[in-house]
Amino acid sequence: MTTLIEYMQYPFVRYALVVGVLIALCSSLLGVTLVLKRFSFIGDGLSHVAFGAMALASVLDLTDNLILVLPVTVLCAVLLLRGGQRVRIKGDAAIAMISVGALAFGYLLMNVFSKSSNLSGDVCSTLFGSTSILTLKAKDVYLCIALSVAVMLIFVLFYNRIFAVTFDEAFSRSAGVNAEGYNLLIAVIIACVIVLAMQLVGSLLISALVIFPAMSAMRLFKSFRSVTVCAAVVSVACALIGMVASILAGTPVGSTIVAVDVLAFALCALGGRISGRTA
Amino acid sequence: MALIEAKHLSLGYDRQSIVEDLSFRVEAGDYLCIVGENGSGKTTLMKTLLRLIEPLRGSIVLGDGLRRNEIGYLPQQTVVQRDFPASVREIVISGCQGRSRLFYTAKDKALAEENMRRMGILDLKNRCYRELSGGQQQRVLLARALCATRKVLLLDEPVAGLDPVVTAEMYDLIAELNREGVTIIMISHDLDEAIACCTHILHIGKSAFFGTKEQYLNSDIGRRFLAPEGGATA
Ligand SMILES: Nc1ncnc2c1ncn2[C@@H]1O[C@H](COP(=O)(O)OP(=O)(O)O)[C@@H](O)[C@H]1O
Ligand SMILES: [Mg+2]
Numbered sequence: 001m002t003t004l005i006e007y008m009q010y011p012f013v014r015y016a017l018v019v020g021v022l023i024a025l026c027s028s029l030l031g032v033t034l035v036l037k038r039f040s041f042i043g044d045g046l047s048h049v050a051f052g053a054m055a056l057a058s059v060l061d062l063t064d065n066l067i068l069v070l071p072v073t074v075l076c077a078v079l080l081l082r083g084g085q086r087v088r089i090k091g092d093a094a095i096a097m098i099s100v101g102a103l104a105f106g107y108l109l110m111n112v113f114s115k116s117s118n119l120s121g122d123v124c125s126t127l128f129g130s131t132s133i134l135t136l137k138a139k140d141v142y143l144c145i146a147l148s149v150a151v152m153l154i155f156v157l158f159y160n161r162i163f164a165v166t167f168d169e170a171f172s173r174s175a176g177v178n179a180e181g182y183n184l185l186i187a188v189i190i191a192c193v194i195v196l197a198m199q200l201v202g203s204l205l206i207s208a209l210v211i212f213p214a215m216s217a218m219r220l221f222k223s224f225r226s227v228t229v230c231a232a233v234v235s236v237a238c239a240l241i242g243m244v245a246s247i248l249a250g251t252p253v254g255s256t257i258v259a260v261d262v263l264a265f266a267l268c269a270l271g272g273r274i275s276g277r278t279a
Numbered sequence: 280m281a282l283i284e285a286k287h288l289s290l291g292y293d294r295q296s297i298v299e300d301l302s303f304r305v306e307a308g309d310y311l312c313i314v315g316e317n318g319s320g321k322t323t324l325m326k327t328l329l330r331l332i333e334p335l336r337g338s339i340v341l342g343d344g345l346r347r348n349e350i351g352y353l354p355q356q357t358v359v360q361r362d363f364p365a366s367v368r369e370i371v372i373s374g375c376q377g378r379s380r381l382f383y384t385a386k387d388k389a390l391a392e393e394n395m396r397r398m399g400i401l402d403l404k405n406r407c408y409r410e411l412s413g414g415q416q417q418r419v420l421l422a423r424a425l426c427a428t429r430k431v432l433l434l435d436e437p438v439a440g441l442d443p444v445v446t447a448e449m450y451d452l453i454a455e456l457n458r459e460g461v462t463i464i465m466i467s468h469d470l471d472e473a474i475a476c477c478t479h480i481l482h483i484g485k486s487a488f489f490g491t492k493e494q495y496l497n498s499d500i501g502r503r504f505l506a507p508e509g510g511a512t513a
Contacts, residue, residue: 036363157381164373167363168354174329175377175427176348222407223366 007247015141017243022148023200024209024239024257027193028231029155031214032224033166033186042080042187044207045099046194049076051203052102052109059113066143070195077191081183144196151192154185162186163224200239201254212261213238219265219272238264280342282307282431282462283328288337290323296335297323303481303489307343307430310454310463312477312492314470314504319484321466322355325433328464348377351424351432353417355439367411367419368404371395374426387426394422398452414445421452425461432456434465450476470505 007013034043053072057065080095155162165172165182172179190210197206217230242257249256281304288301297320305311313321326332328339329352341347351374371394375387395401398418403411408419417437424432437453438446446469454476457463467473474480480495482488488500495501 032364160373160376160379160381160383163365163369164376167365167370167373170326170331170354171352171373171423172376173331174348174350174352174433175374177376218364222364222410223405224364224369225366227364 003248004244013247015138017240019141019144020200020239020243020253020257021236022145023196024213024235025232026148026151027197027206027209028213028235029152029228030162030186030190030193031210031212031231032218032227033162034190034210035214035218037166037186041095042077043190043194043210045080045095046073046077046191047198047203047206048099048106049073049102050194050198050206052106054198054203055106055110059109064139064143066140066195069198070192073195074188074191077187078184081187140199144199147192147196151189151196154189158182158185167224201257205254205258208258208261209235212258212265216261216265216268219268220275234264234268235261281305282309282341282343282345283464284340284342285328286338286340288324288327288339289335290320290327290332291335292323292332294335298483298487301337301483301487301489303479305431305462305464305479307462308457308460309479310457310477311465311479311481312473313464313466313481313483314473315483321483322435324483325352325435325464325466328433345430349428349430351426351428353420353424353432353434353437355435356416362409365408366404367395367400367406367408370408370419371404371422371426374423377427390426391422394425397425398422412445413441414449417441417449418452425456429461431462431464434463436466436468439468446472 050069050073053069054065057068060068062068076098080098161172161177161182162185164177165179165186169179169183172182193210194203194206197209201209213231213235214227216234217227221227221230238260239257242260243253245251245260246253246256284304286302289296289299290301291297301324303311313324315321323332327334329350330339330347368391372383372387372391374394375383375390379387392401395404398421400415400418400422403415403419408416411419421432421434421437424434432453434453438449441449450472453463453465457476463477465473465477474492474496477492479491480488480501482495482500482504486500488495488498490498496505
């Protein structure tokens with residue numbers, strides 16, 4: 001406990017906690033939609049794309065990786081969604097091709113061009129998140145805060161529409177709602193969330209951060225609103241616990257958070273069982 | 280002027296035609312039943328009427344000041360809906376999405392309440408949709424459709440998967456709505472009960488038919504379709 005209080009004296013520790021909480025909050029919001037719309041595949045594919053873009057950015061030695069990673073990922077989200085709709089059957093294959101291709105090219109690029117002496121360390125931290133969230137620069141922090149606030153605002157503003165389009169797209173379209181537009185919006189938000197979450201847990205673990213809180217909440221609650229709120233609470237709590245644990249124990253932050261998420265899911269599944277039996 | 284008039288419609292996906300040259304008209308207050316074999320294009324017709332897909336040829340004219348977003352739709356159930364965490368209230372009020380802005384107003388909430396009462400599901404409003412029985416789920420979707428319209432309901436196999444008692448209740452409910460002045464266009468499978476309440480019949484398939492129920496029962500196609508399997512309840 002005293003070590004924790006000592007750590008909290010440093011501004012970069014407080015930054016890290018704020019960023020972690022915001023990212024966890026954002027990534028949990030769309031979890032339900034992602035799972036139910038069978039978009040989790042897209043989420044997974046996009047995280048690989050983000051990895052490829054990140055590799056490219058680090059090879060090009062850009063001062064700010066996000067300048068490249070964010071637009072590339074958003075573009076891919078739009079393309080995947082469009083492609084997935086036009087050719088229903090080949091949608092999955094397209095996603096797999098793009099995501100595996102991006103992964104391979106990313107690694108190749110880093111391997112061939114990297115000037116870093118610690119290549120496997122770089123690759124590892126892009127895949128699994130930086131070994132310590134404490135290395136975030138102030139500029140990253142502000143960007144993360146701005147992006148996550150934007151994501152949350154959009155989600156709250158379009159909450160009713162996102163619910164309706166997720167629950168029954170055909171009905172929404174029959175009511176004159178621009179469902180395609182909202183699908184696009186959802187895809188763009190997912191892309192933003194993925195880029196954000198990559199800072200925290202790395203590209204391989206993003207899906208876990210997005211999906212586990214939603215799945216946990218779905219074990220316990222019955223309405224869309226309560227599931228969404230519960231997912232956000234679970235996600236933030238897990239992120240906080242995970243970050244503190246990783247600071248104290250010196251474990252990698254991404255995998256620690258995800259491990260806590262898995263644990264929370266197990267607890268919620270158990271809780272759901274028990275309350276389901278008594279109800 | 281007819282509420283909905285279809286003229287020489289050809290329907291299909293990706294320029295592949297499924298139904299050719301279909302014409303019919305629906306007047307306000309009618310109860311039209313759409314019948315035909317599995318895969319004959321009934322759902323496709325309904326989606327075309329809703330403009331979820333465009334007709335290959337022909338036209339659909341809406342009359343009597345009916346606007347496109349004033350049609351209530353009860354889709355065939357999809358897999359996604361079955362494990363969706365949503366309360367009855369959340370689903371019913373989403374029927375107002377065509378008219379409302381981003382947030383639902385007090386008027387929308389009152390309308391949702393009224394339609395839940397009409398469908399006899401007011402006491403279920405905080406329950407989870409996926410835990411309801413098949414009949415209750417259909418009532419929820421019907422209440423949602425009623426939030427979207429006071430005029431026309433398009434129902435795609437509203438009794439599929441329901442047991443005989445609940446099926447009869449559902450048909451009563453729909454007939455009651457029709458008596459209250461809601462125009463009904465319904466796709467159905469089990470002919471006997473469906474035909475009991477309707478005023479008009481549209482049969483699509485290799486040979487098509489459109490007319491009143493009496494005309495249909497006296498036509499060759501009607502007799503042929505009803506005779507071999509008419510008594511069987513699927
Ligand atoms: N999205 C689609 N794309 C291409 N063909 C489709 C699609 N949906 C249905 N079909 C085909 O259109 C035909 C009519 O289907 P449908 O309208 O669902 O029949 P019904 O509702 O009368 O059972 C079927 O042969 C089906 O295979
Ligand atoms: Mg059908």
